[in-house]
Amino acid sequence: MAALTAWQALIDIGKIQAGQKVLIHGGSGGVGSFAIQIAKVPDAHVIATASTANQDLLKQLGADVAIDYTKQKFEEIAHDVDLVLDPVGRDTLARSYGVVKKGGMVITIVSRCDETELKKHEIRGASLSSHPNAAELTEITKLIEAGKIKPVVSQVLPLTDAARADAQAATHHTRGKIVLKIADEPKS
Ligand SMILES: NC(=O)c1ccc[n+]([C@@H]2O[C@H](COP(=O)([O-])OP(=O)(O)OC[C@H]3O[C@@H](n4cnc5c(N)ncnc54)[C@H](OP(=O)(O)O)[C@@H]3O)[C@@H](O)[C@H]2O)c1
Known part of the structure; x- marks a missing residue:
């Protein structure tokens, strides 16, 4: 379910492409740890957040930039992002709209996007509730078996x-x- 959620956010809804800048909050969590690796499959540029103890993990998973949210505000580092994946909500979601470039997108899996913020920044938003999909699980399994994704x-x-x-x-x-x-x- 964690991998499917990451897949449906980044691939189905976000349609991420090589070189696009993706900000993944909670990159050390269940969804986030899959999301970093899935975003690297089409070679997106990944910025990920977690606390101090998980900075090495973010890098091992393939994050290009690891941000320690206990020491630095992510909006001081992440700018002109194409897509934000939010598995954290609250303040993290509220501060995410401003780092997305015009036409970009915020996808939250724990909340609803603020329509006023979306309009203000001329960006799109989505709330994802993941759903079973055997074909997508098969794709993810192939990537795990090929060693490209490690749970x-x-x-x-x-x-x-x-x-x-x-x-x-x-x-x-x-x-x-x-x-x-x-x-x-x-x-x-
Ligand atoms: N909508 C859906 O379909 C769907 C599907 C699956 C899960 N979910 C929901 O998504 C949420 C995330 O689930 P999850 O399995 O990924 O695990 P989780 O247990 O909620 O996330 C854990 C990770 O988030 C990090 N984290 C906590 N606070 C943070 C912050 N302020 N900024 C950045 N990172 C932070 C933690 O790292 P540190 O320990 O380093 O802080 C931890 O590794 C849950 O609420 C779950 O119920 C929704």
């Missing part, structure tokens, strides 16, 4: 620890995804 898994927990995993996810500071293990894989 980031920060923890593997037994299913009995589902509540612990849920509490961690609710912090909105999880690196990539948490895997819940239902059983050991059968030995072949």
Whole structure:
């Protein structure tokens, strides 16, 4: 679901092209970590945000520019952006409109775009609710198998620890995804 959401935002709605400037907030999260790698497939220029502890991860995933949002305002670095992907919302979304160039786009997956801000900056906006798509999952699987996309898994927990995993996810500071293990894989 995280990869599909990133795919549907960047490829289906954003239609990103080589060389376009893409700002990905929460680049170390479930959606963001896939989004950075998916944006690099057509060779977009990726600017990504996360806290200090995740700066190395942003670079490893392929971000051209990594911004530590705890130390610097992203709008001081990102300008004339073609597309912003917002999995954070609130203040992060509110400050994103101003970094997009005319005709560009803000896609949020957690909120709604402010129509007044969109008009003021002459940009477009979209709120995405991702949907199942087997063909797109097949494309993503091929990219994973080819080593072009690496899922980031920060923890593997037994299913009995589902509540612990849920509490961690609710912090909105999880690196990539948490895997819940239902059983050991059968030995072949
Ligand atoms: N609309 C849809 O279809 C759809 C689909 C999937 C998910 N979602 C939603 O999208 C949101 C994101 O999900 P997610 O799985 O990517 O994980 P998440 O757990 O919400 O995001 C975690 C990442 O965001 C970073 N982060 C937190 N605050 C930030 C800030 N102010 N600026 C920049 N980065 C920040 C964290 O990095 P640090 O720890 O370094 O701060 C962390 O790595 C969730 O609310 C989820 O429910 C929506």
